[in-house]
Amino acid sequence: MNTLRAKLTALLVAAILLVVLLATGLTFLLISPPRFEAAEDATASQFALIVDLIASRPEAAAVASGDFIGVKAAAAGGPVAQGPTRGMNAALRRKGRSEQVIVSDPPGARSPVISARLGDGRWLLMPMSMAPPPDNRGWALAGWMLIFALGTTAVMVVAVRRLTEPLALLERTVAAIGPDGELAPLPEQGPTEVRAAARAVNLLSSRLKTAMESRIRLVAAAGHDLRTPMTRMRLRAEFLDDHERDTWIADLDELDRIADSAIRLVREEVEDSSRSPIRLDHLVRDVTDEIGEIGMKAALTSHSPVTVLCRPLSLKRAIRNLVINAATHGREATVRVATEGGRAVVVIEDRGPGIPQELLARVFEPFFRVEAARGAPIPGAGLGLAIAHEIVSRNGGSLTLRNRAEGGLEQWVTFPIAADRPAAPI
Template sequence: MSAKAGQRPTGSLFVQLATLTGLTLVAAETISLLLLFNLPPPNPDFYRLSEIEQTFRGPAPVFTERRPLQIQMAPRPPGPAMEGAATPAIRATLAKDLGVPVDRIVLASKAGPFADRRVFRSIRERIAREGVREEHFLVSPFDVGIRQPDGRWAVVRPQPKFGPDAWQQRIALWFVLSAIAMAPVAYVFARRLSAPIRLFADAAERLGRDPRAEPLVATGPSEIRVAVRAFNDMQERLRRYVEDRTAMVGAIAHDLRTPLTRLRFRIESLPDDQRAKMSNDIDQMEAMISAALTFVRDASRPGERTPLELSSLLESLCDEMAETGASTQVESGEKVVLEGDPMALRRLFSNLLDNAVKFGSRARARVFRDAANAVVEIDDDGPGIPAADREKVFEPFYRREPSRSRQTGGIGLGLAVVRSIARGHGGDVNLVNRIGGGLTVRVQLPL
């Protein structure tokens, strides 16, 4: 990860964001200008007066490239009325050809101000090309209404069009092609800008697994370099804090052995009954000190991690325990390999199997994959653990059974060691009471 960090962009992150925003705006404006100056405007549909008159007489003419005309009855005249230089001539022509008074005809148009000019040029070209006679025309959309003797209005208008027309389809196609052309540029910039975020995500996950991991290389934009230096300082402080606390616990546990040794010599002159009780207490304290020293030593000296197949590890542990008469079993399943500390994981599963046999008569283990994690579940037939104690049992020196008798349990570091090892590998341990009795210990380790 550190080697790749040197390939990340330099300069200010603000400058990169501003550059990306500026390029996006320039590209959008360039595309708009290209469309404006290169794509011809759409030619609106236009209809000659003879086609409109034929619709009033019925049946309406059939068009292949233009929208069909339709006639409808309406209680009111169409509006707003169209007033233009050619309006009186159009109304007079319609009145003469259809045989109705001029005052019964209303024209209403919603065409743009330049539509007539484009259509006029198209008609001129058609006259020159096909030799058809020149006549008045109306540009869609429009309404032509004639008042009937019963007071209602017969209105002719082009049928509404559903969906985009050819010109709109060309515009949409241009925008789609422009988006496809800009996608690689956006992808490159997105990867460059998200690279520092991935760097910190990977570093945070690695720090959770190993506080002694190599510090990040301070490269990239200036803001990222500042953040990297702060992250490295935080990692160093965390490492020193953990090491100081670990060393302190180890020193205390080591120094306690000296007064315990003196106490053991001093109780030799006591009566036998008192000496036996005090000797048991001293033995218990020495066992706790030895367990604490072992815990500190394992936490301060992590082993080298190598590829490890979990099913084989559990099978070997179960075989060793079976030789002493313990009831253990590993269900056959898929082979799951992960990078881990063999000695630490061996101790983790050994503690769990011992607890299952000790408190639940027998142990049944299984290994499987769950997404990007390896999961090991160990079942027993014991009484389970109340919900209020499921987290407390992972605390160092906590025991649900208050005595420190060897027959009823150890000193309370077994599950603390288990969770410490699991979290040191980036995973965790959880306890679940099974329906019908028994406990399931679920160990989850990232592959």
């Protein structure tokens, strides 16, 4: 009921039903009620005429023209209709008659029957010209309302579905966008509105793809072109004295790392290699061993065998960036691999100062650094977390950071488990 289509359908159905109910009520108010008194007066006049004719010829025999008409030995019988009985007696009194009649609905009669006792003890029976109300009038009204409501709802569902199909198409399109941000072309077919929506989405997708490719080419070209002047500057620095040369070389190394990180980030965005099942615990173990061999404190404290579907080289680069980040800024990295809730989990913890809570939402932005929170300035381009986040997302996983209650930072990497698939060697 929270969808636009359901709300719009309910609104239109309720509006139509309300209008019909108001129109029906107004119709009942405007239409004059039946004039029962006029009909009763006419019937009373006929009844009085017949009674007077019979009284003028008391020797007349019983009229046998029907079961419920003529002079009979007994009343018609059946349940008494109280309303018509009171109405007929009132009409007779208005005409100055003293007779008392009974209006009843005898079994087998097609209309109410008037029974009046004559002076000689016989009964005068005559049909009353008023059709009885239908027995199922309540069910008929309920059925009419039910059919009208169902018909209105069906028509509105079809109409609203057609009207909101472009919005539904946009919703399905957005849901189909993968981690790479690309969208398969939509078929431009169907009603006019759907074709127009599909055409607009395809045009938007094409323009976004062109813009992304232009940005990627620009960053790659800039990173590549920076290397030529940096090489000339490095050669010129060799002719400086030792102190100035070391400063120049350190700055050039920093520029080289920034350019190299930017190119790697761009390559991650355009990489489209296929994914294969990999033992995540083996990959993490290899990364911690490599980092430990270069003198950084990193240890795999616990691990469970688990297989994920990923691009092994890029995922290994991402895990390496995260572990180095913890070992560098947090003094020591402890890593564990586990399975939780049907997903593979890699948790990387450190003992550093953590990151201010208000800055956690920005840590995956390119070139964003938090030196004030993480301690002394450390050389780097500020792209390590951005690259790791891009790699993890493109491999179908998620990366989140949170501060530990006892101090330090926690990096959580989660992936869907690739069940019943043999892992490829790393």
